[in-house]
Amino acid sequence: MEPAELQKNCFGHCQDCGREHSLGEGNAHEHARALMEEFQRIRRLDYTVPDKDADPRLSFDHLFPGERGHMFGVLECRDEAGETVVLRAFSSLHDGVRTVDGWVPPILSDEVFNELVLPGQIEIKRLTRAINALDHSSQQRAKLSEERKKISQGLMPEIHSRYHLRNFRGETRLLEDAFIRPHGLPGGVGDCCGPKLLQHAAVNGLGPVGLAEFYWGGPHKSGTRQPGRFYPCCEEKCQPILGFMLCGLENV
Ligand SMILES: [Zn+2]
Ligand SMILES: [Zn+2]
Structure with a gap:
């Protein structure tokens, strides 16, 4: 990939500033690769508990039967003391799994x-x-x-x-007001990793440095998603809210 493309992995137009805001990848790819290695080793989401306490619903065999897979994300942040904090997120899962210890919670x-x-x-x-x-x-x-x-x-x-979104100016806005496409909200806006990670960082006073999202699980039959490959924030659901969500980031 060209460096220009790398800068384009997470961005959106901000109505308030009349321009685009974006977030690069920093060292997020490295952190994401470490996460993938962990995935290969333990094959489950509840990495904070020992094997004997593992929840069978959170094992990859259960979560990714057949061709199923999911998007995962990593956000590299700095806390107030300048220490690196790495947040991780999964996009919405089936089976009613919403929160797992060690992963950022859903926005709702x-x-x-x-x-x-x-x-x-x-x-x-x-x-x-x-x-x-x-x-x-x-x-x-x-x-x-x-x-x-x-x-x-x-x-x-x-x-x-x-459903409220927070940005890095400390502003809170209703999802439907932050969403800038004229055709109304599609389902599942805010469920992707990028917005979940940014919301958690904004609410907890963390300054994002880099974001990486990758697919894990079985390869899509359509070939549009390959396990272990990185993908930019999606155009349909994420870009229309990222302008608001990334606003104020330059000042963090
Ligand atoms: Zn998305
Ligand atoms: Zn702005």
Whole structure:
């Protein structure tokens, strides 16, 4: 890769400053490679506990069956004393895994998740089971399907109204106000590693120096993702919020 491209791994346009903000990679690739070596060795996410206490749900065999894989990220930071702190993140996982010790938490707090998202998800699952048990032509099935659709559509605006991003000026903004594309929010904005890492750094007074995101797991059939390869922050979900999230970084 050319140096110019390396600088382009994490960036976005800032509406407030009228220009682009970006973050380079610093030594993040080295830290990420160390993480990959650890992955090959212990093959699970809960690296802070000994083998005997490992949660089977967090083993790679369970998380990445078949062709599945995930994006992981590493953010190299400096704390107030100038010491290097390396944060690590996984993009959202299946099976309801949200927080794992030693990894940055999701941006949406557990409090909001448990209050808003979880009850909705449980209701949607209940309705899905009921729908699947009914005959395709039954009126009841159509009624329940409609009910399920209303719940899932109603959930998104509620979640978005409680979803706040922090930047390095110390400003907090609603996700939907920070997102700068005109076509509305796609699902899963804020679930990628880059925003999770930057949010955690901003909230905890850490100054980011470099970011690296890589894919791990089975290779995608489409060939778009290869295990161990680095990828820039995604254009669809991350770039439209990164302008806000990176704002103020030059002054940290
Ligand atoms: Zn992304
Ligand atoms: Zn700015």
